[in-house]
Amino acid sequence: MNATSPDETKLSSVSGRPASSGAPMILVEGVSKSYGHSAVLKQCSTTVARGEVVVVCGPSGSGKSTLIKCINGLVPFDSGRILVDGVSVGDRRTKLSALRAHIGMVFQHFELYPHMTALENVNLAQIHVLKRSRAEATAVSTKLLERVGLSEKLNSRPGELSGGQQQRVSIARALAMNPKAMLFDEPTSALDPEMVNEVLDVMQVLAQDGMTMIVVTHEMGFARRVADRVLFMDEGRILEDTAKSRFFEEPATERARQFLSKVLTH
């Protein structure tokens, strides 16, 4: 067994599960947030168990992205409480950079560093946050980039990669930190249609490996295949928080029914 990184051959590291696996990985309780007079989140509450995959859907501007950016503290919230593995995100004493190091995030527009190669992108935080040596980091990055199907592209810059390839690099960048959970903010919305599946496939494998995931997406096929639960948001509220099968078969609210009929017929 390799002592430095026992999980490097798996996409995800779920070895970090503490004994208290009964407690939820992510707890969101009565979270509200407004910009000036417009409320973007209104009393949002939910929990995500360890290893659970939750899909968040809803119309544009319903607060989905804001909600997941609150979870790793990228967006500060006004009231309520968020705990990630027992650590309070809103607490002033919490070191947000340390917290974020253990929560992976994937963005709609990839946000790879354009002045670095794919390998350097995946290496950066390993070296400067986890303090791995360059050689160690490179070994981890190479394995991860291989696993997302990009072993040929280690030394390519983001500008030389397709959207789908860039997004897979950014997934590898997040996984390199051995995250406890992964947040996806519309990971396929900026992709050409034929590249959507290569990214969703990587995410599905990740889910099967037991990663805790919150995925904001309009890909209802992915939700059906991979999600355990679905959150439906509209105008800053979580209107539905149900098991996947319930959500697709008999959504409780009229608003979700309308949304589904529009999304699924196309």
Next chain:
Amino acid sequence: MSGLLVAAGAIGGVILGAGLALLRISPYRILSLPAAAYVTVMRSVPLILVLFWFYFMLPLLTGHPLGALSSALTAFVLFEAAFYCEIIRAGIGSVPKGQNQAAAATGLKRWQILRLVILPQAFAAMVPLFLNQVIILFQDTSLVYVVTLHDFLTAANIVADQQERPIEMYTFVAIVYFVICYCVSLLVGRNKGPVFR
């Protein structure tokens, strides 16, 4: 003399300007407000006034004369710093916000993000503006005659007087200024355009 002023103004100005820019983007108002005030004042005042001010008024305030060269150097560095500050700040501002978020999401700290992610990208956007500012600085050095320093133009002035051939002399000076500035602006042109993506 002109060369010395350009070099000092550019190098000193960039260093001081970088410090000012870091203060200006600081989240603490105690730091950002004075820096902003300094930059705004310096940018609204003609250079010639700053030169006069350091040459005539500072000795009055401090009690001993500063000397033409050191007062001119000080004036240039302090004046240029305000402009370089704005160039650096604009460069930093030109990097998409998402880069900051993405880097923060991996656990990098503010200073690390700036150093490893933002500044290398900002620098690419700054190079043409830097060179532009150097052209302006070079032309501005001709103003130092007001504090009795002999720059290139002043020297030409003296020669023109002695030889009684002002038209040839001033035309020659104009050509030299043009050639130097045009060469730098060619460099600017080559450095324009998106460097990444």
